[in-house]
Amino acid sequence: MKRTIKYEADRVKGFGREVMSVPGCEELENCIQCGTCSGVCPLSIYMDHSPRQIMALTRSDFKNEVLTSHTIWLCASCYACSVECPREIRITDIMYELKQRAIHEGIYPRRFPIPVLAKEFSKMAHDLGRVTENFLVVKLFLKTNWMAAIGMWRLGLNLIRTGRFSLKRESIQRRGELAKMLESVENEKETA
Numbered sequence: 450m451k452r453t454i455k456y457e458a459d460r461v462k463g464f465g466r467e468v469m470s471v472p473g474c475e476e477l478e479n480c481i482q483c484g485t486c487s488g489v490c491p492l493s494i495y496m497d498h499s500p501r502q503i504m505a506l507t508r509s510d511f512k513n514e515v516l517t518s519h520t521i522w523l524c525a526s527c528y529a530c531s532v533e534c535p536r537e538i539r540i541t542d543i544m545y546e547l548k549q550r551a552i553h554e555g556i557y558p559r560r561f562p563i564p565v566l567a568k569e570f571s572k573m574a575h576d577l578g579r580v581t582e583n584f585l586v587v588k589l590f591l592k593t594n595w596m597a598a599i600g601m602w603r604l605g606l607n608l609i610r611t612g613r614f615s616l617k618r619e620s621i622q623r624r625g626e627l628a629k630m631l632e633s634v635e636n637e638k639e640t641a
């Protein structure tokens with residue numbers, strides 16, 4: 450876990466309020482920093498900030514520290530923390546909100562596979578209405594560890610030869626309608 454000194458200048462005023470204004474995240478205000486969430490989290494030993502620290506940093510406006518943290522991406526959404534929290538804070542949902550913000554603002558740990566995978570997945574679903582796993586995996590390798598991708602060329606060729614790696618990207622028809630639908634959801638969120 451990181452134990453660093455925090456400076457007033459690092460705060461992005463209003464960030465905590467913004468997160469707490471999202472439906473489901475309001476209770477964060479009532480966190481008593483008891484640490485139960487960190488205690489029950491099966492993944493907290495691998496996190497750079499414990500769930501308790503993420504709650505405190507979010508509420509105190511340390512936006513960059515929260516959004517570049519590995520913690521939000523390591524969260525497996527098991528809901529153990531939310532079930533045990535004595536203040537009924539929906540920690541898992543707050544983690545989701547933070548992940549969405551990180552992708553939206555392009556602030557996340559570079560070359561860490563999980564946010565890159567999430568970003569590419571949602572982009573593909575948004576643009577094409579379908580996700581083609583082969584292309585997704587290739588993009589993930591190229592953006593996080595292209596050396597490993599080069600090392601796997603033989604496997605790739607074999608998969609193509611045996612028909613197990615299609616070079617065809619899947620897509621829905623009437624993509625324009627999907628784009629309009631997603632745009633109206635975005636507009637709704639912005640005006641909410």
Ligand code: SF4
Nearest residue numbers: 480481483484486534
């Ligand atoms: S368990 Fe709930 S109240 Fe306790 S530190 Fe975690 S979020 Fe805060």
Ligand code: SF4
Nearest residue numbers: 490524525527528530
């Ligand atoms: S939902 Fe995420 S933060 Fe909460 S206990 Fe599970 S892995 Fe940990």
